[in-house]
Amino acid sequence: MEVTTRLTWNDEKRLQKQLGNVSLSLLYKSSVHGFGLRDMVQRCSHQGSTVTMIYLKTNIIGVFMLGNYPTLSKYFEEPHYSFCFLFRSKDNITGTDTFLLNMAPEIADNQLMYRLSDETFFSLCPNNKTLYLLRSVKKKLGLFEGRTMDPFIYGECEVFRVEGVKDGLSHIKRIMNVTQHRDRLLEExxxxxxxxxxxxxxxxxxxxxxxxxxxxxxxxxxxxxxxxxxxxxxxxxxxxxxxxxxxxxxxxxxxxxxxxxxxxxxxxxxxxxxxxxxxxxxxxxxxxxxxxxxxxxxxxxxxxxxxxxxxxxxxxxxxxxxxxxxxxxxxxxxxxxxxxxxxxxxxxxxxxxxxxxxxxxxxxxxxxxxxxxxxxxxxxxxxxxxxxxxxxxxxxxxxxxxxxxxxxxxxxxxxxxxxxxxxxxxxxxxxxxxxxxxxxxxxxxxxxxxxxxx
The missing domain is CATH 3.40.50.300 (P-loop containing nucleotide triphosphate hydrolases)
Known part of the structure; x- marks a missing residue:
């Protein structure tokens, strides 16, 4: 049976444009391949750059990873850069807010996490379908679902392999900066x-x-x-x-x-x-x-x-x-x-x-x-x-x-x-x-x- 994304055709095209005219291949869909962390990592490791889309009640959170997914066996030690963005499919706007996660992801306690010192910026726990975002990250992304300290309960998680990313980190930073600047101009x-x-x-x-x-x-x-x-x-x-x-x-x-x-x-x-x-x-x-x-x-x-x-x-x-x-x-x-x-x-x-x-x-x-x-x-x-x-x-x-x-x-x-x-x-x-x-x-x-x- 063919596995299809929850994104609409227009949403997928916008996402590709958001990442710099890339091509996307669906690797993992939680409702099909299982909600466990092991299910997700086994399908997504060693696949190169990826984007993970987490479907909340009224918003979609995306996390782009430049480089391979971390593995279950060890901390991901190679240089790694990601950015988190808010995908508003309802308003036909993508990338209205972005947040650079200039740190390596790791897997611990059945979670995919981004941590700096003792502070966790982002934590995805597929086993119980929860997403935790630091309060400052929530504010940066303009998210107001639930109470401030509550984790989000998501209904679906999808991971895509991203092919065609140009110039590595400099290109990703440029895309992010362009999007942020456009949004500032719009608000102004x-x-x-x-x-x-x-x-x-x-x-x-x-x-x-x-x-x-x-x-x-x-x-x-x-x-x-x-x-x-x-x-x-x-x-x-x-x-x-x-x-x-x-x-x-x-x-x-x-x-x-x-x-x-x-x-x-x-x-x-x-x-x-x-x-x-x-x-x-x-x-x-x-x-x-x-x-x-x-x-x-x-x-x-x-x-x-x-x-x-x-x-x-x-x-x-x-x-x-x-x-x-x-x-x-x-x-x-x-x-x-x-x-x-x-x-x-x-x-x-x-x-x-x-x-x-x-x-x-x-x-x-x-x-x-x-x-x-x-x-x-x-x-x-x-x-x-x-x-x-x-x-x-x-x-x-x-x-x-x-x-x-x-x-x-x-x-x-x-x-x-x-x-x-x-x-x-x-x-x-x-x-x-x-x-x-x-x-x-x-x-x-x-x-x-x-x-x-x-």
Whole structure:
């Protein structure tokens, strides 16, 4: 009889992604092979790196071991590193919290344990289906099942052989650090509030050529907050703009969650040819908050105050607070003089309106090289340095305001490294908007800003 895992197909794919695109082979399932420690160890010893999944009532605890399982005969003396993580299959999120167990596992008293001096951090006792975690480990993983000092009673335990782990410990530490940093960014953005609550939502306008990744960036942001890849905004690779309406997209914190305090405003693509793509005369109306959601763009004619949905007296909350110039990093060196001239024209209008601005470079294939190990700064790899300098010079934008992402396009699963870049870019946009809100004259922070034709 074939033994199958309790993990769903999606859960298993997420687990593989969590461990770095590895392959998994089920070695042991307690309900099939026996709940005894000997049953487990005999099937899992000398199998190389493994991940042990312990199914609690509402959570799954995972422990990755780099190297072989300890044996029943002796203490496991070779260098060994593990990390413990919380696998939230219910919320479609994995690795929301991790805890490095930089110590050797041992088997004693019918338990698989991690101990430092006299303190036991982790103890699994298959014979009575209990899991003990030190209080600090419980807190780190965000576990609140049962009383603080009580062991957990689990219903199932599975052990998988993990194949394809790259670069040993350094790779595992990097995965863990990326995941932790992504989760910190998520919490920070969930707690974000616009400066002095001057507006309820910051409006970020995405402007760029056809196919640069504007709609894909919104989809990517939404995907990270939903914990799965989503594709609400229509994207494509046509030579003409797929986006034909002005859209103001809100982002919810998970499916059915609360709306987050920012909106991403998607526009028609810029085109170097006149009367194709976004009409340049529409841009001031968008920036000043006169453009209604779902307005159908007309490349030949801009919106006018006579339009039935035209916002004639936009307030501060209606205006654009940050503009992101979205550019495919691979096409920067081939931008035509006409397209560069259009960007400069747009940038002049943005500066005249006193609006924050950043450049967002998309389709960064070497995105794994972009992040520094400490994640405090973005590292400009040699392959992207010339493009960054070119955009900085072209639009007179400080290098610190030039951001890099790799959007979700054809993928089906999230990548924590991509998530970090996407969330970091969003964070910088909100910071830029806050700087502008802080610098507004008092007269503009509480009064209506009447429409003024350019």
């Amino acid at each position: 953005l969930r707690a974000y509030k616009p400066y002095e609550d001057l507006v309820s939502k910051v409006h970020i306008l995405l402007l760029g050529p056809v196919g640069s990744g504007k709609s894909s960036f919104f989809n990517s942001v939404k995907s990270v907050f939903h914990g799965r890849v989503t594709r609400q905004a229509i994207v494509g690779s046509d030579i003409t703009s797929i986006t034909e309406q002005y859209r103001t997209y809100s982002v919810k914190d998970g499916i059915g969650g609360k709306s987050l305090p920012f909106m991403l405003c998607d526009s028609m693509g810029l085109d170097e040819t006149e009367r194709i793509g976004l009409c340049m005369d529409d841009i001031p109306h968008i920036l000043k908050g006169c453009m209604p959601d779902r307005y159908q763009f007309n490349p030949h004619k801009p919106i006018t105050p006579q339009h039935s949905a035209f916002i004639t007296s936009p307030s501060l909350k209606d205006r654009i607070h940050c503009v992101a110039y979205v550019l495919d990093i691979n096409s920067i060196n081939s931008l035509s003089s006409k397209m560069v001239a259009k960007f400069k024209q747009v940038h002049k209008e943005v500066l005249n309106c006193g609006i924050a601005h950043v450049a967002l470079l998309t389709k960064v294939k070497n995105y794994n090289e972009v992040l520094q190990d400490n994640f405090l700064n973005m590292n400009r790899s040699m392959t992207s340095q010339s493009q960054v300098m070119q955009i900085s010079k072209m639009l007179d934008i400080p290098i610190r305001n030039i951001l890099m992402v790799e959007n979700y396009a054809s993928e089906f699963e999230l990548d924590p490294v991509k998530d970090v870049l996407i969330l970091s870019a969003l964070k910088q946009m909100l910071r830029a908007a806050d700087d502008i809100l802080e610098d507004l004259p008092l007269a503009e922070t509480g009064k209506l800003v009447p429409f003024c034709p350019s």
